[in-house]
Amino acid sequence: MTTPTRATLEKALKSDKKLAYDISTLAEELGFALSSPDMEERVAGTNLLSAVLVALPQDLLQERQLEFLSTFYMDRLRDHHNVMPAIIDGIDALVHMKALPRALVPQILQSFFEHTTCQSQTRGDRTKLFNIFKYLTINFKEELQTMAGDFVYGLINSIDGERDPRNLDIIFSFMPEFLSKYPLLHLAEEMFEIFACYFPLDFNPSKQDPASITRDGLAAKLTDCLVGNNEFAEGAVVLATEKLESELLVAKLDSIELLAREISILNPLSLLTVIFFQHQAALKFPPSVLEPHFDQIWQALKTETFPGNDNEEILKASLKALSALLERASHLPDISHSYQSSILGVILPHLSDVNQRLFHPASGIALVCVAGDAPYAADKILNSFLLKLQATDVVPEQRIKIYYIVSQVYKLCALRDSLQKLDTTIRESLQDDVIASLRLIEQEDFDAKQEDLELQKAALSVLNESAPVLSEKQRALVYKALVQLISHPSIDLDFTILTVSLGALQPVEVQSNFIDVCVRNFEIFSNFVKRKIYANLLPLLPQMAFSQRILDLVMTQSFKDTTAEPIRLLALEALNKLLLLGDQRFVVDLQQESNLLHKLIELGQHTEDLSLESLEQIAGALSRVTQQLPLSEQSAIVSEYLPGLDLTKSADLYITKGLLGYLHKDIALDDHFDRLLTDLTQLSLSTDNEQLRVIAHHLLCSMVNKMESNPANLGKVKKITQQLKTAIKKGDVRAVEILAWVAKGLVVAGFDEAAEIVGDLSDLLKHPNLSTAAALGFDIIAAEYPELDLPVIKFLYKQKLFHTIMGKMGSKLADYCVHHLKAFVYVLKATPQAVIKLNIEQLGPLLFKSLEEHNEAQSLCIALGICEKFVAQQDAYFQGHLAHLIPSCLELSKYKAQHTMQVRIAALQLLYDITKYPTFVLLPHKVDVTLALAAALDDPKRLVRNTAVKARNAWYLVGAASGD
Template sequence: MTTLSRASIEKAFKSDEKILAAATKISQELTNGDYHFEALADELGFAMTSADLNQRIAGTKFLSAVLNALPKDYLNAKELKYMTTYYVNGLRDHHGVISALIDGLHALVSMQSLPAENVPELLRAFFQYTNSQSQTRTDRTKLFNIFQYLIQHFPTELTEMSDFLSGLVESIDGERDPRNLDIIFSFMPQFMADFPLQHLAEELFEIFACYFPVDFNPSKQDPEAVTRDVLSEKLSNCLVANEQFAAWTVALALEKLDSELLVAKLDSIELLRKAALRFAPTALEPHFTEIWQALKMETFPGSDNAEVQRAALKALAELLKAAAKESTISHNYQAAILGVVLPHLSDVHQRLYEPAAKIALMCVSGDAAYAGDKILHTILLKLQESKQQLPQDEQRLQFYRLITEVYRMADMRQALQQLDRAIALPLQDDVIAVLRICESESLEGSEQQLELPTAAVKVLSECAPVLSEPQRALIYKALVHIISHPRIDLEFKTLTVSLGALQPVELQSNVLDVCLSSFAVYSQFIKRKVYANLLPLLPLIAFTQRILDLILKQLFTPTTVEPSRRLALEAFIALLQQQDQRFIVELQQECNLIDKLIKLAQNDTEMPMENLELVAASLSRLMQQLPVSEQSAIVSEYLPELQLELASHLFVAKGLLGFLHKDISLDDHFERLLNDLTELTLTSKDPKLRTIANHLLCSMVNKMEHTPANQSHLKRTLSRLMAEVKKGDACAVEVLGWIAKGLVIAGFAEASDIVGDLGDLLKHPTLCHAAALAFDVIAVENPELDLPVVKFLYKQKLFQTILSKLDAKLLSICLHHMNALIYVLKATPHSVLKLNIEKIGPLLFKVLESHNSVKTLCIALGICENFIKHQDAYFQAHLTHFIPSCLELSIKKQDQNMVSVVLTAAYVDFKNILSLQPVRIAALQLLYDITKYPTFVLLPHKVDVTLALAPTLDDPKRLVRNMAVQARNAWFLVGEPGGD
């Protein structure tokens, strides 16, 4: 324990750091009960009453530091009253003591036992003897935090304090520091909403109005700087905090809305939007005309800035939505706005049609029934005038899109049933008449012919709840004709779902039953339409069993012929993808679908490969949804019978094992699966079957249990593969790549040996291409693979493994080494590459200079672009080396030498090889990004680059020319005024 004495205290007065250290220690001793607070006060008395100003300042700092370090519940009410009185009296002292006093008051007001009656006394003394704006920024921050705390915890006492508001106004008036403004703008909205402002309301509003709109740029060096947008958001909350502000807020917003500054316009519009949210409609009604005129300027025909136009429409929508609470006010608003825009809805070719339609929809979002009736009536009158132009009327198409939105918004506002049926029914008749055009057998079904019927389907989907019975009957008839039409392919599933939910009996008898009764005689084109448009009805209980019966009958009936079975399989997969786990599990339990699918694949020896792929996908989806116990039982039952050399059995294995849960052990089957799959991938001539076998091998080794038996089986398989490699078998190299991928991701030790062997093969005269591609297999992301066992930072480990093997010869390695490493670099996180840029940088430059494949060049350019965008210092230092490579690639046409080299490689993407357009675009993009570097770095290259880029402006490919223009323009502006 420190001996509390005048000497020890005076020793601490030598510096602020010593005061803080001693105060912290004493506060701990007080908390531990080593002595009482009175003892500290007695020992400090010499300093607090000293005639020496510096000693009084030091003593007050010391005491305030102790108070700040004490727990909030340490001092009792009596002690707090005493201390508060002392600090209040101290406010009359020299201004040099005030900072230390504020520090102590900051601690006192937050103490739990602070007597409420001391709060007014404290504030009155502060307002009387000090000036907030004469204090330092740090002290003002403490003062505003004091005000915030007292407002939140002592509202009653402050309300009864007659001079509190005037004192607060004087304290915050003139504040300029953004961090302090952030504090003020945070607590003042709630205070102004709850506190009676009386005659000071306008003065308080003006204090905040002077900051609007916020215009400052935060320091880039300050990581915790307050942003302009944050301050603007909080300031607008202050300006709408009290309904007394309504008239002043509107006037302020409209004044600043005339500004040419974009930020002022956006802030003003946002302020109007918040005013609509916070002020009662009656408070804004007297100012509506001025508000509407101002917003109309930005929306009709509209501002040149799309952001301003969107914000203005949003504010108008909020204004109308708020007014909907008062029907009289709402109708007045709507009449004023619709009176302006409705005349322009009669001709879609008018320039004002689009902005008029947007504003009209904002009206619907506010008062859906009133505005909807007006808009629909206007459209109805125009449609009746142009009835003779029914089939190909472009105006009708635009009208239908607008009608769709009106119905949709009315439904969202629960006002669909409130629309005037005298208007809605004739309009719906017009839409149905357009839909019935599809009943014509002479209709060719072109995209242009179906544009209007498609729009009609969207309208009817939205207005389904208000369709009359005769109208629904006509729709059902039209839908049956659309489905059975031999040429029309018009999707209407949203309409069937809407009608099915509302009128299940009608839809079933008039559409579903008709389609099912004739399904057997339908063409494949029509059957596909039946599945597409009726399958979405499956979740509706009235249709579930009927649709299931249709699909399962077509799927599992032996007499079903192709391509009907394929259509059923596609529909079945769509069904599984749409439904949740519970439905799929129940379906499997009731119908035993997995068994039926397996038998279907195995019994039909002539089933096409496409169907087998669909069966595998169905099995996979079913297996993923089943509990682990059921998955395990299914695998145990069916896996031993599979003969993987048969295509149908291999696809079944893909379905069962492809996404099998990782907790299910395959140890009993592991050896056989390894042997059979390895044999298949080495001997099969079908690339599709080899791919499936490789995927299964990769997934199996990733999920395998690391037991001695499994390790032994894997070791024998790897030995066999290496024996085949020695014979020159490229397929064995590919298999090694897939096995290595599963092991690398899982973090198994065996992966390092395989990666090493593949690295050695990069020097092989005939297998070097296959070895390079094996690294691509290892590194690339593959969503078709289920690899659930993922080692933390496995990508980084793979990179380090490859780099360690090639580190000593990075610049002397051959083309295939470069390809392999580039594939690995593509999958490596940027942060890891950045740490090793000194090592991989020369390799990247060498790749860009070499006659390499399009794929490798694009990867290398992509990696470089990521560094360039971050203005990497390494690339800045090597621009002299890097820019010429990019220029050469930007004008590079087809290189016959490169093509001849890469065409000898196995498994090459020929489409990428035959065109260097992606390379030229990527190189030009890099040259454009380089211009973001500092001007002094770029100026030495400016002339050479602009001259070298001239030929790219005549490139035969449009996308290349576009990128060339951007890059060359950017280089022209380097060093020019405003060019940065």
């Protein structure tokens, strides 16, 4: 390494030539420039030295070198302001050096605060300085504390007057941590005022700002600063309550949030800002700090909650702030009771009359009080309601409103484990009143009009929550009322929550007073009542005390020979619900103990006059049981029962559906495969029953999907497809549909043989009689069917289907016919958007053409939906083709017989989304669109009119001053 000379350094100062020297030697030789009377030369010299420091590894320089350089830079802080950017870069590099003596940090900062100011620097240099402060406060806490108030004062002066949102984001990010850990000494008030001057924050972020700083995010960080130190409590309360009086929405909300965290900042120009401020204060400051200011906080929040603000967002934020305040104080009884007394003293008088304007806001605040201190607040609130309920002039409407609030009080108490702590006298008197209302149903002259039903529902809502604390006498009355409810010939109320709760708490009572009564009288009840009994007993099944009793009822009613068909259908529906409720162990045990599969098959095959609905329930039960069994048992069941099933019989077809519909894919059906394919195909071709045809189609599709790929199986499928093609040549529409279902199973499983069938279907799209069926065939192949079991799903099969279709139909689409377009759109519905985007140049014109063919609602909705996805993302291709898209949408938005409501809404929604494109591409269309949309405003359908108003307003605002 050579020694630098003045000549080489002067040359370096004037060029970008790189030099490599020892840092101490470099600084010494640079002395001519660093101390030059020429300011520009000093700037260049300092820039060079700082650039070298910035480029050096942080562990390269040693302590002696860093002391020398620190002394130099501290001295340079007296220099001309043009030199300051280079000095700041150098100091930034120095403080990050690992060997820097920690005692030098206070000296560097002291020199900076003494000889210059942060706010006299450029925005970029201020950013560097704030990042330096952030780094030092995190890594040099003990050293900075030795500066006492000097560092805090210097920091205050550095922040004071900062206006750039990017710098404020840095300050507001690191200062909360600083404020919570560093003693502010006598400067706490000055520090608070530094942040208070920004509240509420007035900031409209630039769309071009790469920093992506939002007003809400910046405001939240400011609030963290305002509640960062307990000494800020008084100032924060005063600030929040003062700004809460603002008429600006954002200021109010920010202030309320701040108060709640006193007990962060969100929206600085609004009521929301104030509310948010209050909320954060409630969360941050301990109750002991806030207690002297509680009356001031409550008065501020009361204005927004009682009688209540018209703005729902402000009201919610205010209640949230109040809730935070009360919850923080709940573990300190003296403070909590003081808070609660102040609030309850205001609201309790207004809970006595539900018709008063203040009843609703008072009840909302009452629930907040219960959430904060359940035992103390709930007793007073419930007693207030009890006094009202015991009055003689209470009408049912008032009782209903009170009951619903009481139920919420109970729920909140239960959540806080305080239900048992409530005053027993008050609680039981209240529950007596509720039970008396429920027992009105026992009266012979009970009129099941709407108001009476609402009263019953409200009473049940209270009992649902109070079940754990009902007395024995009260429970006895409840059981009687429940029996009356369940046996009523016309009322159907859901009280399963109550019975499940009571069943868990008092199983013996529920068994004897409710379940046994229902089962004992089951036969004499109407089907309406029987359905209610099943609905209310089945949720009790997981409770072991009742499982066998409920199961016996369902099994008896399902399989008894003398059971009438409508009653059997109810029982089979209940059996399926039981199988859904139970876990795998329950289902397997039930099969092993009762041989349920055999019973179901026997029932289906040997019971006369079974409806298709009952057969469907049998199939569902068979499927649910089979799925839960081990593979070996599934295989044995198939081997035992499948050979004897005749698929020309409806019962056997449904049984086959139950056994095979969700059979595990690893169970081979090769021995039965040919017969099943043939029988199912013939059934679908011959029957006029659409339900049976659907079952046959689903079974065919599922079987070919999970068949083993071997020449024998593929040959059998080939044989069936040839039969179908023969039927198609004879003009059989059904054969086209069957062929599509076979193709679907093959496509999803990734069989190459699917391509040939897809080609055959595409050839039919020009057939004079079968073209519509062929187009719908593509919908079958592409659509999702949740009820269909397709266990073998080839990775990227949708992409493969798309490319197969394009290969088969691509040339035909150029000379399109309507059916080609319909089929193509059906396929696009299932194609991933990324694949469509890659091929948009080829597909776009076809999409636009499909929109011009106004004859089929389903394909139009699909095409509009595809276009909307791209337009919502402001896709460039669609931006360039608005001249094609907009006229088609306007035409489709008009009321015509073929333009269904869904089509018109989709077209209008797409027109609305188009307004998100840049103004300059929309302006040429603005007048035409706003005029054309006037017709849609008079559409006979309300939903269409609503979308039309939204779209027309958006177009009307295109190019407006506030609307880009």
